[in-house]
Amino acid sequence: MPHRDAIASLNQALAAIDVMIRSGKGQGGRLVDMAREARQAASVLAAPRPRAPAAPRDEAVTEEV
Numbered sequence: 231m232p233h234r235d236a237i238a239s240l241n242q243a244l245a246a247i248d249v250m251i252r253s254g255k256g257q258g259g260r261l262v263d264m265a266r267e268a269r270q271a272a273s274v275l276a277a278p279r280p281r282a283p284a285a286p287r288d289e290a291v292t293e294e295v
Contacts, residue, residue: 236274243268 247264255261 233275233279236271240268240271240275243271 243264
């Protein structure tokens with residue numbers, strides 16, 4: 231399930247960003263990388279999901295007797 235993976239990735243990136251900010255290590259390139267990862271996961275969630283093709287309908291067949 232791509233959405234489940236994207237949500238897990240987004241949660242992980244946001245948790246890492248939170249820890250970096252709280253510990254005072256918010257400066258530097260790593261925080262930027264984590265934010266980019268979170269943004270990518272969020273874009274996966276925001277993208278429209280492709281629909282599965284519709285199943286063919288059973289058409290009624292009239293039988294002549």
